[in-house]
Amino acid sequence: MTGTERATPDHKRATSGHEGATVLVVEDEPSIADVLTIALRYHRFEVMTAGTVRDALTLAERTRPDAALLDVMLPDGDGRALGRELRARRPELALVFLTARDAPAEIVGALGFGDDYITKPFDIEVVVARLSAVLRRTRRADVLPQRPPLRYGDLELDETTYSVCRAGRTVELTPTEYALLRFLVRNGGRVVPKEQLLRHVWQYEHTPAESTVVETYISYLRRKLDTLGPPVITTRRGVGYGLA
Template identity: 80%
Template sequence: MSHAEGTRGAPDAEAGPAGPGDAARGGATVLVVEDEPSIADVLTIALRFHRFDVMTAGTVREALAAVEHTRPDCALLDVMLPDGDGRALGRELRARQPELGLVFLTARDAPAEVVGALGFGDDYITKPFNIDEVVARIGAVLRRVRPLDVLPQRPPLRYGDLELDETTYVVRRAGGSVQLTPTEYALLRFLVRNGGRVVPKEQLLRHVWNIEHTAESTVVETYISYLRRKLDQVGPPLITTRRGVGYGLA
């Protein structure tokens, strides 16, 4: 039995490393409805790492059965399911639970698809997706539907005068707030987690964008320049370049 199959229909009991007071706060529960087991596994593992409780289902029928027993706080729904439309499932779940957060996963990004998903949902994410962005967007939706003090809490990441709040996804430098996009945040977090080590460009492409290195790709350079522009406004230059190798933090 796969991990995804083993967790279908019930909250995940192994929700990452707990901290003091986690049980009293209670973790937010996310229902993941995705028929591709490998994708469901990746989403489940990432959400568990961030201390969410996770329910999984592979079909509309399984999802409706699961919510009969447990009320999730947010549902992450694939639009195309074997036995129906994820958007129709979202309408049904929202009718049963009006305060439920809804995030849609779709392989199509045509304007009509986006408008259809956002007509009654809270957000949409196109495939292939960046896992950090998925977690960030679910967190943003939950902050709109649940009080912050009941969301999973994680200690901030720090490097010098830089602080990344992994609960609110707020970045501060020298005490001031720095507004980053989800991808910029994911890139900066990966650099911070690697401390002063120079991270090869190929590794950044794999871990932040989930793509393999291509000689003509300039996405890393582009986002490094975005980060520098924002971070250097509130402090001395922070990101260093090792030509022909990659990037690190001063």
């Protein structure tokens, strides 16, 4: 199914991990916004739509969505700037960009603070699946019991609040950065192959064209963690990554 087709009852509903989640769709093309709204509601998302940066900020403030699906080119501003503003207001908000811009620099720039980047034309089932995968990583577990923190060296990860400390100092991570670091911590000193990181953190069953996403997010983690102590993430060339 493409971005111009509508979801039908013949498609399997991908509800695991997101049922009841609220998504803010920011898209100024009515036909695309309509397709996204119908498909997401069929898959049991709550959906709000906005066609401008101004309307999106107003809706986000009033309703506090779990995720935002953002077009990059909007009539009154840049969707990436909107994403930065939304993330600044709510660090736990999941951000997925949906745009015709597919240059590597555009993708890397958006992934610096967002959680996924989908190019147009798109398959609507892929959008639903990838949004669901992001929400499985980012939704706060408010109903779960308190769990003991994960520790490795001077790193401490709180799996209830999704917060990270190194040497007693808070480290501000995006949801995807947190998911990547958590998987490395859970594997202790083991070197984790890149393909395994793609499967467990991004839910990619096959290595996608944008497979450099792992290297990109490793560099983001290093930039944030290495300012508080010696380098903590190691690279085994041609294999993957681990913790020192």
